[in-house]
Amino acid sequence: MQEVLFNPEIWKYLSIPLIAGLVGWSTNWLAIQLTFYPVEFQGYKKPFFGWQGIVPRSYKKMASICVDTTMSKLGTLSDIIQSLEPKALIDRMIHVFLPQVETMVDDIMRKEKPVLWENLPKVAKNKVYNHIKGELPKRIDSIINDFQKDADQLINLKHMVITELGKDKKLLNRIFLESGNAEFKFIVNSGLYFGLAFGFIQMLIWYFLPAWWILPLFGLLVGYVTNWIALNIVFRPLRPIKIGKFEIQGIFLKRQKEVSRAWCDIVAHELLTVENFTKTLMEGPDSHKTKALVDKHIRTLLDESVALRTLAQVTMGPTGYANLKDNITDIAFEYSKQPFIDKKFNESRATLVADMIRERMEALSPEEFQGVLRPAFQEDEWMLILAGGILGLLAGFGQLVFIFGG
Secondary structure, three states: OHHHHOOHHHHHHHHHHHHHHHHHHHHHHHHHHHHHOOOOOEEEOOOOEEEOOHHHHOHHHHHHHHHHHHHHHHOOHHHHHHHOOHHHHHHHHHHHHHHHHHHHHHHHHHHHOHHHHHHOOHHHHHHHHHHHHHHHHHHHHHHHHHHHHOHHHHOOHHHHHHHHHHHOHHHHHHHHHHHOHHHHHHHHHHHHHHHHHHHHHHHHHHHHOOOOOHHHHHHHHHHHHHHHHHHHHHHOOOOOEEEOOEEEOOHHHHOHHHHHHHHHHHHHHHOOOHHHHHHHHHHOOOHHHHHHHHHHHHHHHHHOOHHHHHHHHHHHHHHHHHHHHHHHHHHHHHHOOHHHOOHHHHHHHHHHHHHHHHHHHHOOOHHHHHHHOOHHHHOOHHHHHHHHHHHHHHHHHHHHHHHOOO
């Protein structure tokens, strides 16, 4: 027994499956790392001498896929806005704006006609304040209703998602890594199991046919095939297949409910937030349309007050009155960002959005659902599998030279 245990030749042969398992594990681990890291390009003269994780490098394409293949199936922009509860948005804006009306009016008037405003009787000022305070809730309600009707014209969802993920590529990694955490662990660990299995076959073949090319060839196969098998087990078969008492289905698809919960929580709390929608409305490619909508309601607010309109036209003239309306629109436009820069309010709305899209994601067909995680692998997937094969090939040559003295 001791002769067997301490026989170097036996340990040389046993090292074959062990190294094959290590190669399978390490190549799969490396494939995951190369998919997501580094977040920014590391190297010299992009893109030739260096590397950037496939997902962060392709964030525009990934964001487009996210919107086109996933979000499009989970609800329209109008559905998302409806889930935010427009009444709550209106109440929030009124709650923030009403206490600031006097300060806003003072700032505008001091800028336009400081002497006139300072000398205006308190009674006249109060008339202006009270009129705006009385009309503001109705105007905010009208603005939100108009926004709901024209949401698709005012918000480019794809542009918003691409912009936010471009600013924070780590967030894109999180969306994939947290929703597919179990699958990524399986891919890495399966490399060890499949590598060991291939290694025992390799050991037997090497024993009967110790040709120099056997070890490098099997190293190549282990590195290449373990990646390929793991990816297929994650996503195939799409639908459950019963074999006796057992049911076989891709492990990602089996976890549809858990994945949906994790994916929707991140997307709703980090991407589809009221704050991000507001920023897109105010700063996005169609912000001029938002400004026109606000301007329409501001002008109506001023023109409906006969006393305010007459006072302004007499003291400022028609041109001055027109400039006043323009300035009020600009200031109101800037103030509109304030109500939704609030973490607590954003969190409360995000929970509602997450619940809405999660219910719909759980109901997706397997074909539709696999589109959530599959893009992370499909982009340059061949490169990852090839890299695994090359590393396995090198490990095989290493075995040949350093262990068997080839």
